[in-house]
Amino acid sequence: KELLFPVVALLRRVTLEAPVREHQVVLANVFGTGIDIIASRDLPTPEERE
Numbered sequence: 001k002e003l004l005f006p007v008v009a010l011l012r013r014v015t016l017e018a019p020v021r022e023h024q025v026v027l028a029n030v031f032g033t034g035i036d037i038i039a040s041r042d043l044p045t046p047e048e049r050e
Contacts, residue, residue, distance in 0.1 A: 018045040
């Protein structure tokens, strides 16, 4: 629980480039906890959206 706000602050600084796939690891082993942050949905490139 004590890491919730630091993790949120870290995530606010993350910028991803498409494509991102659902379940893709966005941040690995956050703060040495062994926990990965994953994407909850696909983010296709503009070409993939067509």
